[in-house]
Amino acid sequence: MTAWSLVYPDYIPAQEGLRETLCALGNGYIVSRACAPDSFADDVHYPGTYLAGGYDRLVSSVGDREIENEDLVNLPNWLPLMLRIGDGEWIGPDSVEQLGYRQELDLKTGVLSRVLRFRDADGRVTRWDERRIVSMHDPHLAAMSVRVTPENWSETLTLRSAIDASVINWGVERYRALEGRHLETLDSRCEESGVISLRTRMVQARHEIALAARNDVKLEGAHIAPARTETLPDMVAQEFEIEAREGRSISISKIAAYFSSKDTATTEPLQEAVAHVQHAPGFHELCQQHVEAWSHLWEQCDIELESTSNDEAQRKLRLHIFHLLQTASAHSVDRDVGVPPRGWHGEAYRGHIMWDELFIFPYLTLRMPFLTRALLGYRFRRLDEARRAAREAGLKGAMFPWMSGSNGREESQRIHLNPRSGRWIPDNTWRQRHIGAAICYNIWEYVEATADRDFLRDFGAELFFEIARFWSSLAQKRPDGRYGIRGVMGPDEFHTAYPGADPETAGGVDNNAYTNLMVSWLLTRAFDVLDLIPSDQRRRLCEKLDLTEDELTRWNEVSRKLFIPIQDDGIIAQFEGYENLKEFPWEEFGEKYGDLQRLDRILEGEGKDPNDYKVSKQADLLMIFYLFSREEIELIFDRLGYEFTPDMIWRNIQYYMERTSHGSTLSWLAHAWVLARADRQRSWQLALKALDSDVGDLQGGTTAEGIHLGAMAGTVDLIQRCYTGLETRSGALMLNPRLPEQVERLVTTVHYRRQILDLEITQERLTVSSRVMTAHPITVTYRGESREMSPGQSFVFVLVPETKPDRNIREHGQRRVREGSTPVQQEEIAP
Ligand code: BGC
Numbered sequence: 001m002t003a004w005s006l007v008y009p010d011y012i013p014a015q016e017g018l019r020e021t022l023c024a025l026g027n028g029y030i031v032s033r034a035c036a037p038d039s040f041a042d043d044v045h046y047p048g049t050y051l052a053g054g055y056d057r058l059v060s061s062v063g064d065r066e067i068e069n070e071d072l073v074n075l076p077n078w079l080p081l082m083l084r085i086g087d088g089e090w091i092g093p094d095s096v097e098q099l100g101y102r103q104e105l106d107l108k109t110g111v112l113s114r115v116l117r118f119r120d121a122d123g124r125v126t127r128w129d130e131r132r133i134v135s136m137h138d139p140h141l142a143a144m145s146v147r148v149t150p151e152n153w154s155e156t157l158t159l160r161s162a163i164d165a166s167v168i169n170w171g172v173e174r175y176r177a178l179e180g181r182h183l184e185t186l187d188s189r190c191e192e193s194g195v196i197s198l199r200t201r202m203v204q205a206r207h208e209i210a211l212a213a214r215n216d217v218k219l220e221g222a223h224i225a226p227a228r229t230e231t232l233p234d235m236v237a238q239e240f241e242i243e244a245r246e247g248r249s250i251s252i253s254k255i256a257a258y259f260s261s262k263d264t265a266t267t268e269p270l271q272e273a274v275a276h277v278q279h280a281p282g283f284h285e286l287c288q289q290h291v292e293a294w295s296h297l298w299e300q301c302d303i304e305l306e307s308t309s310n311d312e313a314q315r316k317l318r319l320h321i322f323h324l325l326q327t328a329s330a331h332s333v334d335r336d337v338g339v340p341p342r343g344w345h346g347e348a349y350r351g352h353i354m355w356d357e358l359f360i361f362p363y364l365t366l367r368m369p370f371l372t373r374a375l376l377g378y379r380f381r382r383l384d385e386a387r388r389a390a391r392e393a394g395l396k397g398a399m400f401p402w403m404s405g406s407n408g409r410e411e412s413q414r415i416h417l418n419p420r421s422g423r424w425i426p427d428n429t430w431r432q433r434h435i436g437a438a439i440c441y442n443i444w445e446y447v448e449a450t451a452d453r454d455f456l457r458d459f460g461a462e463l464f465f466e467i468a469r470f471w472s473s474l475a476q477k478r479p480d481g482r483y484g485i486r487g488v489m490g491p492d493e494f495h496t497a498y499p500g501a502d503p504e505t506a507g508g509v510d511n512n513a514y515t516n517l518m519v520s521w522l523l524t525r526a527f528d529v530l531d532l533i534p535s536d537q538r539r540r541l542c543e544k545l546d547l548t549e550d551e552l553t554r555w556n557e558v559s560r561k562l563f564i565p566i567q568d569d570g571i572i573a574q575f576e577g578y579e580n581l582k583e584f585p586w587e588e589f590g591e592k593y594g595d596l597q598r599l600d601r602i603l604e605g606e607g608k609d610p611n612d613y614k615v616s617k618q619a620d621l622l623m624i625f626y627l628f629s630r631e632e633i634e635l636i637f638d639r640l641g642y643e644f645t646p647d648m649i650w651r652n653i654q655y656y657m658e659r660t661s662h663g664s665t666l667s668w669l670a671h672a673w674v675l676a677r678a679d680r681q682r683s684w685q686l687a688l689k690a691l692d693s694d695v696g697d698l699q700g701g702t703t704a705e706g707i708h709l710g711a712m713a714g715t716v717d718l719i720q721r722c723y724t725g726l727e728t729r730s731g732a733l734m735l736n737p738r739l740p741e742q743v744e745r746l747v748t749t750v751h752y753r754r755q756i757l758d759l760e761i762t763q764e765r766l767t768v769s770s771r772v773m774t775a776h777p778i779t780v781t782y783r784g785e786s787r788e789m790s791p792g793q794s795f796v797f798v799l800v801p802e803t804k805p806d807r808n809i810r811e812h813g814q815r816r817v818r819e820g821s822t823p824v825q826q827e828e829i830a831p
Pocket residue numbers: 341342349354355356491493617618663664665666710
């Protein structure tokens with residue numbers, strides 16, 4: 001196994017679900033799970049292929065309630081390919097004795113291979129060599145090439161290749177009680193050319209999906225024609241009969257195309273799909289084009305990490321980049337899609353778009369900024385829906401939903417099933433209004449990194465202002481003269497209401513510190529956004545939005561007077577009243593249950609309520625230290641008129657870490673980040689844990705339902721921005737590397753304001769080299785020393801050694817070198 005591959009040397013049915021997700025192939029348009037082609041949906045296998053943004057709604061009855069859910073629809077399956085020897089049964093992975101098995105996902109080329117040898121009940125041994133791609137070159141195409149070799153038998157072999165629209169959404173066990181049949185088949189047929197095809201339509205969205213496939217079967221170079229074609233209402237299959245001989249291989253290539261009625265530059269999807277497979281080249285050429293497309297992506301996106309954990313960390317890092325690029329790629333642009341927290345790899349969270357963008361965009365922005373721009377467009381197009389939601393709640397501006405799908409209405413479920421207790425319980429997660437703050441943060445970070453003022457002028461500012469307006473209308477004056485925000489949830493999903501309160505009628509908590517600090521920040525930033533747009537455009541936008549001086553005055557006032565629940569000991573309460581909650585008996589529950597990640601489910605199972613305790617699912621207040629440097633936090637506190645001392649950061653980290661169950665994969669990541677300078681050892685341990693969250697299935701089964709893209713992209717960003725101390729702030733690229741001791745060398749490339757910079761970092765040195773091109777100079781800063789950098793230039797900074805941990809956390813580029821401390825040394829390398 002190299003640092004470029006994921007290899008499974010054996011077949012373990014219990015791990016199939018996990019591997020199907022981890023080895024899923026995709027291209028930003030579709031993602032197809034790495035299911036055995038001769039398997040069906042059962043407790044071991046789950047064939048699933050999904051279209052980016054392919055949602056449909058169905059109504060289900062739960063008890064006496066009718067609930068409507070919008071799902072990411074499982075598309076017709078392109079994979080089915082199975083064989084039968086003589087008069088025997090159709091062979092499936094679990095009906096034969098596996099003699100040898102190797103599955104490999106090559107991350108460099110995006111090719112999945114499965115090589116297996118099996119013996120059937122009659123002692124016949126067969127070898128199966130399979131390679132599979134989902135083309136990164138042509139987003140509509142998926143292809144598979146299989147060589148079947150009889151090792152000790154000669155008999156008639158029947159091969160059956162099908163496309164199957166009888167699939168339903170069934171991938172997440174706890175959703176199985178809900179309706180899952182989203183597709184109706186409108187047409188199934190076989191063309192004269194031999195291309196088989198299906199035309200389906202989503203029941204509610206009326207979104208059509210066509211799938212066509214071409215099968216080429218050869219024995220020693222000679223084409224074999226199908227012996228029969230079966231055209232059923234939901235499936236079309238071709239069967240090939242071959243006189244197989246011992247030692248002689250039969251080759252099959254299956255090339256499939258998906259088209260949707262929402263595709264651009266197309267006519268009717270079935271016609272497009274059929275024509276596409278007819279004209280597609282053979283597997284070999286398709287594979288070459290695909291490999292080239294991947295090599296172009298890796299040129300732009302790789303990170304080289306040399307660490308004492310050998311290839312392990314490097315491989316996982318690449319796996320994370322790989323899945324990120326399969327979820328959002330150039331093929332996603334113009335498709336009106338967002339970026340989902342579980343990838344398009346499974347059905348968890350129904351493919352909806354959540355705040356995880358906050359963890360995903362930074363890496364994309366510094367590599368392929370056009371992608372972040374396009375993905376922010378997903379939010380802009382749903383601005384009216386968010387305005388409507390705010391209006392209906394009696395508020396102003398735009399209230400974005402916690403979970404967003406097709407048209408941007410709130411898709412969060414109102415009840416969910418606790419698989420532990422089997423009970424349906426109220427789901428209050430929609431109260432996470434902080435999603436709106438995350439959108440503002442994403443807009444600002446994108447603009448800082450790209451200086452793309454056109455984006456701000458044309459879309460970003462309107463989005464930003466409408467969200468700012470929403471927060472300002474939600475904030476209410478308190479008797480003490482400050483403003484408060486009530487009835488919300490912070491990122492910690494364990495706190496949905498106050499103890500004893502009915503979460504349905506009196507849900508949420510008041511003055512979640514993370515939310516209020518974010519709101520103060522964004523209301524302040526709104527003025528910078530105003531300054532950045534040209535004056536005539538600013539006037540037009542203010543007129544369009546009816547944004548008056550009075551309203552701006554209120555934004556300013558709210559940004560200065562929001563209430564933050566700071567305790568006397570400097571601990572910032574997660575929300576107002578948090579201090580009255582009970583401490584949680586960690587030891588007792590640890591002994592009883594072992595794994596406490598999902599304490600909410602454990603407690604509910606015991607008839608208890610996490611709302612009663614000081615327990616968090618994930619970083620909540622600490623997210624502030626994740627998102628902002630110390631200087632920025634000081635500015636926020638200063639504006640709010642609260643005293644802030646640097647030691648508060650370390651004390652709060654310690655306080656909340658002891659009370660967190662890490663029930664979200666985002667939690668290890670966020671904690672690794674905030675500890676990066678204060679406790680490098682612990683930070684690296686948590687980083688390794690976050691890197692392992694999917695590969696090691698650390699949540700015990702959730703990866704089979706989809707990757708955790710927030711944690712995946714976040715770990716890549718942790719390496720790229722946190723350990724390098726990289727910030728895009730105040731018009732400069734600030735760097736202040738502090739690698740974990742276990743990391744010897746890090747090589748990464750970032751796009752910053754049109755320049756492409758190669759960064760090489762060791763424990764001693766930082767080398768920044770700007771590639772030759774035409775672009776304006778930029779400012780690069782290392783610990784307060786600024787350099788103007790033009791394309792073609794390189795600088796080496798000798799890193800200032802730090803002898804003790806920085807418990808003030810993320811002290812970044814702007815710090816001036818203090819008198820008497822080791823001066824920053826720089827040398828310029830001739831281009
Ligand atoms: C976390 C959320 C996150 C979601 C999707 C949940 O477990 O609590 O913060 O947005 O997963 O990743």
